[in-house]
Amino acid sequence: MKNITKIQLGLNGPFVSKLGLGCMRMSSIWGGSTPDETESIATIHEALDSGINFLNTGDFYGAGHNEMLIGKAIKGRRDDAFISVKFGAIFHNGQWLGMDLRPIAIKNFINYSLIRLGVDTIDLYQPSRMDNSVPVEDIIGTVADLIKEGKVRYIGVSEITANQLRKANAIHPISALEIGYSLADRQIESELLPTAKELGIGIVAFANTAEGLLTSDMKVPLAENDYRNHFSRFQGENLMHNLEKVKILKQIASNKGYTPTQIAIAWVKEQGNQIMPLVSMSRRSRLPENMAAMDIVFTPEEMNTLNTTFATGAILGSTYLQR
Numbered sequence: 001m002k003n004i005t006k007i008q009l010g011l012n013g014p015f016v017s018k019l020g021l022g023c024m025r026m027s028s029i030w031g032g033s034t035p036d037e038t039e040s041i042a043t044i045h046e047a048l049d050s051g052i053n054f055l056n057t058g059d060f061y062g063a064g065h066n067e068m069l070i071g072k073a074i075k076g077r078r079d080d081a082f083i084s085v086k087f088g089a090i091f092h093n094g095q096w097l098g099m100d101l102r103p104i105a106i107k108n109f110i111n112y113s114l115i116r117l118g119v120d121t122i123d124l125y126q127p128s129r130m131d132n133s134v135p136v137e138d139i140i141g142t143v144a145d146l147i148k149e150g151k152v153r154y155i156g157v158s159e160i161t162a163n164q165l166r167k168a169n170a171i172h173p174i175s176a177l178e179i180g181y182s183l184a185d186r187q188i189e190s191e192l193l194p195t196a197k198e199l200g201i202g203i204v205a206f207a208n209t210a211e212g213l214l215t216s217d218m219k220v221p222l223a224e225n226d227y228r229n230h231f232s233r234f235q236g237e238n239l240m241h242n243l244e245k246v247k248i249l250k251q252i253a254s255n256k257g258y259t260p261t262q263i264a265i266a267w268v269k270e271q272g273n274q275i276m277p278l279v280s281m282s283r284r285s286r287l288p289e290n291m292a293a294m295d296i297v298f299t300p301e302e303m304n305t306l307n308t309t310f311a312t313g314a315i316l317g318s319t320y321l322q323r
Helices: 037-049 061-074 103-117 136-149 162-171 192-199 236-256 260-269 284-295 300-309
Strands: 006-008 015-017 020-022 054-058 082-087 089-092 095-099 122-127 152-158 176-180 202-206 275-280
Touching (some): 020 037, 037 061, 037 284, 054 061, 054 202, 054 275, 082 176, 103 122, 122 136, 122 176, 136 152, 152 162, 176 192, 192 202, 236 260, 236 300, 260 275, 260 284, 260 300
Parallel strands (some): 020 054, 020 275, 054 082, 082 122, 122 152, 152 176, 176 202, 202 275
Antiparallel strands (some): 006 015
16 A cells, blocks of 8 residues: 555644545536446545545536445445535536525535435535625534534535635634646635635645646647637637647656656645645546656756746636636
């Protein structure tokens, strides 16, 4: 078993693996096909065997399929897994309809999640977003009540503002903030990241490769049915400009004997001891590469080149992360 570094989520929170496993891609995404379930379960098993205990899901991933899948994978080894669940997003026929963060809805969501996962308690429970439709006090207060009931251990939040984070943490200690963060998406560095650090809140950082931009796999033009076509970052001159920036990332990766994806993940984990890269995968073959990224060390010159090349504003165009 590989010795994965542990980090603490929150000032009084749990210790979890520095690398997290995002399970979203193990279910149908936006109406797409469902990956092979046997391989997905084997991937979770191998991750747990390797010391990666943080499993991230949402009750709306695959309309509950993702939670049921994780439930099968952790059966008989519940103590090996730390389960993070997002709630609140409402979908119909693969289309996002909005959020439901009413206390009555949260109390309903939690019971379905517990049944699908086959557990008595969810380790980290968090609204997937806050849209101001329900007061922060009501949302966090309801989850705090679920802690008293023994159905939740810790509270997390996801994709919120610095002000919302402060308000939530004042109601009940927040252990983790799940947010998109990468070389190409550094907007949280101005206010949200410093606020989380000040409050002692851990960061669960997803989209480390900026939706594939920071890999060596992006082909131009994108396929007509590629969802990224909807965002200006991946359109026309913006995309060509952005891929020129990525060439420098590829060169650093080549010089160090790693892939661009590994360098992108490694950069995220180097941004602070409280930051966990959350990497989505559905195949065991991806595990060794992603785990090896956690051992990468940068020289000051390499880090300076990356930070300069990908300074805030260097990547043109918007993406869904910029709301």
